[in-house]
Amino acid sequence: MIPVTAYATLAVALFSVGVFGLLTQKTTLRVLISVELIVNAATINFVAFAQHHGQADGLVFALFAIALAAAEAAVGLALAIHLYRHYHSVDLTRPTELRW
């Protein structure tokens, strides 16, 4: 039986990697992947603690988190496409004004 601390440590490591990627990456897709890492870290925590406490509420919220991550990825990719059509680049340092 794998101890819950192992799951929690894995979630913490994923979260840290996601935060680092979110702060340092300049490409749109890499930022979206970093956000997905953060959300998946939280999902792993939900599942791990649901198993630890013996309750299904954590599993329910894990399913909700997966669905929300999918919606967020769809909107993020649509924004990336729209950004590329205007600036012909996926570099997040290019758009510097709110209007063009």
Added chain:
Amino acid sequence: MKAWNLFSLFLALVILATLVLAVQSPEAWQNEGAGDAEDFATLADGIFSKHVLALEVLGVLLTAAMIGAMVIARPLGLPTDRELHYATRIDDELLETVQQVSDVSDDLEYQGAPTPFGVGAGTASAEDPAGDPAAPGGEEE
């Protein structure tokens, strides 16, 4: 940007260390339960009875997110491949029509009849400056 990368790395390491210390501390595992969370019936019961409002809100949110993504990613008004294809076809048809009119005009010009481009003068030459006798006004008596 190097300074920013170093700061981001430091921040990520601080978060990692804080959370690892919190996870490894014995106080975090005091409330260890003995329930069964592996039963799918329990999971389904939780979703459709206790958290049904969150489920419905999630459905509406997903629908709104999909519609929003489609609106954001729609084309900017540039001609699509389909429109370019039909535009090319229309140009070909127009070209064919113009060619047909030109052929008819050539025929009329040969016969000396007035054409949309002027009175037929295509048969006039150095040997016969008066043109075709059959042409109207082509020969003076």
